[in-house]
Structure formats: C-alpha cells, structure tokens
Amino acid sequence: MPDKPSLDGIEAKWVDVWDESGVYHFDRSKSREEIFSIDTPPPTVSGSLHIGHVFSYTHTDTVARFQRMNGKAVFYPMGWDDNGLPTERRVQNYYGVRCDPSIPYDPDFTPPAKPDPKKQIPISRQNFIELCERLTVEDEKVFESIWRRLGLSVDWRYTYATIDDNSRATAQRAFLRNLARGEAYMAEAPTLWDVTFRTAVAQAELEDRERPGAYHTITFHRDGAEPVRIATTRPELLPACVALVAHPDDERYQALFGTTVRTPVFGVEVPVVAHRLADPEKGTGIAMICTFGDVTDVTWWRELQLPTRPIIGWDGRIVADPPEGLDSPAGREAYAKLAGATVHTARERVVEMLRASGDLIGEPQPITHPVKFFEKGDKPLEIVTTRQWYIRNGGRDAEVRDGLLERGRELIWHPEHMCSRFEHWVGGLNGDWLISRQRFFGVPFPVWYPLDDEGNPIYDAPILPDESQLPVDPSSEAPKGYTEEQRGKPGGFIGDPDVMDTWATSSLTPQIAGGWERDPDLFERVFPMDLRPQGQDIIRTWLFSTVVRSHFEHGTLPWSTAAISGWILDPDRKKMSKSKGNVVTPIAMLEKYSSDAVRYWAASGRLGTDTALDEGQMKVGRRLAIKILNASKFALSVAGEDTPVDPAAVTEPLDRSMLAVLADVVADATAAFQGYDHTRALERTERFFWDLCDDYLELVKARAYDADSREGASARSALLIALSVLHRLFAPFLPFVTEEVWSWWQEGSVHAASWPSVEEFRSAAAAGDPAVLAATAEVLRSVRKAKSEAKLSMRAEVDRVVVRGKQAEQAGLCRDDLAAAGRVAELTFESSDDTELRVDVTLPQAEG
C-alpha cells in the first residue's frame, strides 16, 4: 500500500497486468446458460474516435463487467468496421490517390511521399485495396490502444474486421444463402444514384436537405385548344417527360384526363393521367412526370405503367442519344444542345429554349424545398435505371414486413420506447434493401456471369461459387470450369464488378464474431447473443439489417436485448458530429481526468438519454476515484490488511446499522444493473460511499483504533466488509482504481471477484437498524453546524450536547462514538414523542 496513493500511471499499469493475466478471456468451455454474449458495434476506423464512442462503449463495458462478476463467461469481442466508402475517402486523401479499375496492377507501386489531395494519382483497384488495408491496420492499432486505456474488458483474441477473410466469407455465404432462398435478387430498376461517387444509394442512407430552387411555369400544347400550364423545378427533365398528372378529383383537369398534350420545344405527345399523389395545391395542380426526377415519378411510372425516357447518365450528365419517342427533327436538334451537359447547364439551356419559343410563362419563382441527398454526398441524388442486387426487407412484401415487426416486438428494448423507432422505420419502407455499391473497398459479390457469343453478360444465369471456396474475388479469380484467359471474352465470363454495402457485412456481426459455419461449437454457445448495445441513430440501419439477416438465416432474433445509448451533445446541447466540427476526441479527456473519471461521466448518462459533454462530471469522477484511494488506505491502515473479514465480529449497533444500509444498496444496485439501469447502480453506490466517508468513518475512527476491545474489533470488521463490498460495487464503473485498491489487500483481480451479495454479511446486517446510523449522523451534523456557525474548527471541544426526540434512543446507542467524533464532554439523550430530532449544542464561552 503506497504512502501517497495516486491515479498517475494507473491505466498503463493495469492494462498490462490484465493483458498478461487474461482476466477478460472468454471461457468457451461454458454452456450457453453460463455465457453472456455481446454483439459489440464495430466502430468505423476511418475516422477518429470521438467522445460519443467512449460514452456508449462504457455503458456496454459496465454491463459486461457486472455479468462477469456474476459468474458469467462473458463473450465480448471487438470489431472494426473498415470496409466501405469512409475508408476509400480517407485513403484518397491520405495517400493522394484514386481508384481507376481500368488501370492494371502495379506490384511496385509506392504512394507519393508528399500526397497532393487535389492531384490524385490514378491507381489500379488492387493497388487501391492494398492501401486501404495498409491504412486500416494502422488505424485499428490506435483504436485498440484507446479502448484498452479506457478499460474496456474486451477479449482481444476475438477481434474481427469487416473486411477480413472471415467477414468476407461470412458476408458472401449469407448472401448466397439469401440468393438460394429467393431473399436476394437482382433487378434492373430506377435507383437513387449519387453522381459524385457514382454509386447506388439505399433508403437508409438518404437525407433531406433544404435547397433553393425555382418554379418554372411552362406550357404544353394541345391541338385546337388552350395550352396547359404546369409548374416544375426541374425544367431540364422536359425531354424525359412521359405524362402530365393531376389529382383525380381536381375539377380543373377533368376534361384533360385521357387526352394527350405535346411537350414544348421537344414536341413529344404525352398523355394526361390522374393519380392521388398529385397535389392540387402545388404549382398549377398539374405536374409533369419524368423518368426520373424524384421518387414520386418512380411511383407514378410504376403504377401508371408509363414508358421510360431516361436522359441522365451515371456521371450525372445528359446522355448522348435522345430517348425513345423523342423523334421529331426539331426535338432532336434541341436535344443535341443538351447532350453531354451537366444537369445544371442543361437546365439553363432548356430555359433559354423555352423562353425563345414563348413557352416559359413569366420568370422562375424562387422557392426553398427539400432535396434528397446521399448522407455522405454533396450533390443532389439523381435517379438512374441500373442493375442492382437487393435483399428483401418487407419494403414491398407484407408478409416479410409483419415477420420483422414481430421480431421487433420480441426484442427487449432499453429504453422501451426505442421499439417505436424500429416499427416506424419498418412500416415506412418503400422498397427492398439495395445492397450493391459501385465501389471498390468492400466485400465483392461472389458471382460471375457467362458471356454470350457477342460478349454480353447473361445475367439470368449467374455462376456461383461453392461455400467452401469463400471468400472469393470474382474480379481476380475465375469461376470453376473457366480459365482466367476467358475473362471478358465472348463465350467466357465476367465477374460481378460491384461490392456490397457496408451494412450487408456489418448486419452479420453476430455471425462473424460468433463463428457461424466456421466454428459451430462456438456459435452454438454464443448465438443468439444476449445483448446488442448501440446508438439510436443506427436502429434503422445496423439493428434493423441485423434482424433481417438473422430472421432469414436462423429464424430467430440475433440477440434477446438491445440497449440503446443516447447522443452526446456538445456543451451547447448540439448533437456532436463530425460535420458540425464540434467533435471532442477522447484521448485528451482520458489524460486530463483519468480513464475512471471519463467512465464515471459516461456512466452517469442513462440509456437512451442524450447527455451533454460535461467536464464537471469528469472532475467529480476524478475526485471520487481519489477518494476511493484515500478512504481505502485509511480503512486498511486502521483495520489491518490481514484482519479476517468476519461478520460475526460485528456486534455494535452503529456498525450493524451501517451494514444494514449497505445491504439495501447492494440489493438496489443489483436490481438496477439487471434492469440495465447502470446509472442508478452507480448513484446508489456513490451516495452510500460519500456518506460512509463523511459520517460513519468519522464516528468509528477512534473506536477502530482500539486494538484490544470487542467494540474496536466490531468497527474494524464492519469497515473491511464495507470496503470489500464497495470495491466490487464500483468495479464495473471505475475498473482501474478499484483494481488498485483491491490489490492492496486481496488476492486476484476484483474483476474476477464475485458480485457482492447480501448473503456475505446478512448475519450482521439483519441485526442492524438503519435508523441508528441515520440518527447518529444527524446528531453529528448538528454538532458540526454549531461549530461551523461559531466559526470554530471541527476539532473544537464542545461542553454539552442534549439530544431530544423519538430517535434520541437510537443515537444514544452510539454515545461514545458521538462523543469522540464531536469532541463532546457531556452528552445526554432524552427520549420523547417528538418526531423531529432536536439537538442543543453548548459551546465553550469564547474567551476575551
């Protein structure tokens, strides 16, 4: 036991010890009932960790530690989400490169010493992926060291990364199974498309942003009748117009339904149709349907079975050839002026042409309206018809949807109301889950296509690998029965060029970490898992997609319980996010306040409740940790480290009273943890501990030093019992300081010790009356108050104290302790019916 205990260096010391002792190792010999398994969120390693990660991961760790101390073998692996677009972007910026799949592999490529992000060097797909792998390995080392320093009780032997061989094999295997059962399919369909990244985007990745736009009122022509005026924010799509639409009940347009009109400038005959989604309040109440301006266009196109006239290409530019139906020479001439232009330029040119032809009525009216964006993109999404892979998710199938809603209800949610987020998301889906991405650093689809005699892929007859071959890379490996020379040749094959969406892999973390089909023995012991902890923002993505995969593959939930952490808000109560630039990195906080202190702050945030970053709470946590050091040192120095902890030796009313209160704390903290209310467990423990230090410790100080008496032995035994229990109650929250103080007097790790139970000291506690400590402490407080008001030292002597009231009797049981702690010469107790406890304190007359 050190003379001057300190938190300095405590993290480094115990991180090493824990690593060597393997105290957090998962014991895979245990049966399912003896195991608690956690499906930990794999953080995205391409960014820096921020304090919000520390917040929610600490919540999980307190649960892991609680379960471990309760005798469970805790399966608590960590993963890194390294595949996907964020890593690609980081690699592009870090090395100053970009991926160009048309370039051949250069085995000798070395990235530039001084990368210039503005002049990115094009490199092959293989070279690009190698750089991604190189950088993520480095990033993951940094993450792991921060997690270790934070004290996460992870078993690092089970770490995985979403791009590693096991994850790729798992993702491909699950996909092949989905495909075989008809849950995955390929379709050519209008798809939300990001023109910057040139990839399809799923519903879960969308966000609306308010953008300025303008209503252009333009005229469509009719033979022998007045022209029809429509308003549109996207005049450049005029050549893609396939119909006009108005609400079926709209009186103004009844006569038009079933007739045709002619588009201005381009001269295409289009029908006028009726549909309930047309908004009579918007513009002139009649709108043009284009293929495709927005998702409503897609709905109209599908439900009204309209023709397709796509004009926007994968690069976001107007395609070279006019669409079918745009046949007139004048129309083709006009279209030629748009071919190859960006959407922006095309709009200007169409407006010019409309103005010249007299079909633009008045000037465009500026408005602000919501526009769909890819959450990581900065150009509005277009809708492009492409061939993509989908997994069914209930978005277009009531039976699947109901099954998934039922799973959501089966899941135990903490807090409960988070269930409605799941239900609303599932209920609001309007299409299946698009899982293919036209990117590079991801899990490739394990699919090849045969080429016909003209070299065109036969998409209906995909070639699939055996599960035993996984993981495969169809862009570098040939399918069975073919040789690499036949790649791209007529009669040969091509590999599917796409990779899976990140979520298509991370929706399988229980299977990846649990060893599905790779380690059946392990999988059987940990799956379905007990706990999925995560943030509320990814209920619609990660949680939902994981439920989908497990529902299809295993017919069960992937875990029984979900614990949803809240947001971290900055001190101004704004959500902390990278895009807002208000992110705080954890390492400075850990260094400044200690890991235990930061964990204390994190643990003081309840599940599902947004919590402000509050350094004040970290200071409080630091003080608590230091207090634990000092109080433990004191108690051990008084009681003697070698004194056996013996409930039978606790005989004094005050000591028994304290243990009775402690018994309540243990029961309460245990129940709170079982109900995933870690905050309450911490609060109760902390409250008791400070009261113990302020009152009980002061009261028994003198008696405990008495080595020979039975009363002294009672105090010392009670102190040690309280100390042992408190060290363990605090252990899930403050793993470093509790391990430090535990090591002063106990064998083994506190984190392998058993969670305290009332049984350990019931004999002493049951005989105790909580009111004794309460009454005695109140008398002591009254004495202190009198001294404080007289501006005297707490060591000042007191002539006389008279205690009156109902509880005087209880306080009277502790006369000697009170007299010693308060330095009271004469102490009398007068029992009365007064419910109030009255304490009269007579101080010595102040001297001249």
Add this chain to the structure above:
RNA sequence: GGGCGUGUAGCUCAGUUGGUCAGAGCACCCGCCUUACAAGCGGGCGGUCGGAGGUUCGAGUCCUCUCGCGCCCA
C-alpha cells in the same frame, strides 16, 4: 406536416404505482491546515417543477390544450 423524446435551483441531472418530493452534485458565499484525503472537510444561499386549464381530499407525478428544444421521418 407526422412520429419519438424532452423541458425541475445559474449549470448537469434524480424524483418508482399521485400522499415529508421540492432533492443531489457542480458553481457561488461563509468558515476550518481536522495525523485517509486542502485535488480535502464543515456549513449556507438558491426553484410558483415551461405555460394554461382539468381530474382529485391532495398533482412535479394523471388528462387536455399550448409554447420551447432535440432527433427521426415526410
């Protein structure tokens, strides 16, 4: 516009099923070098529980409306 959540002391938050529930910590003020801890200890100041109605013997707690804030979805 719809959904979920939230509004209690200057700040961060507790307040189980309506009945000492008006609390804690921080901050602030006044004291105290007290042999575990001055990165400490003792004491004190501080709120018409967002607002308005209603139910009730009784509402921070239940109901209705309303305002503010946060997030999600249109």
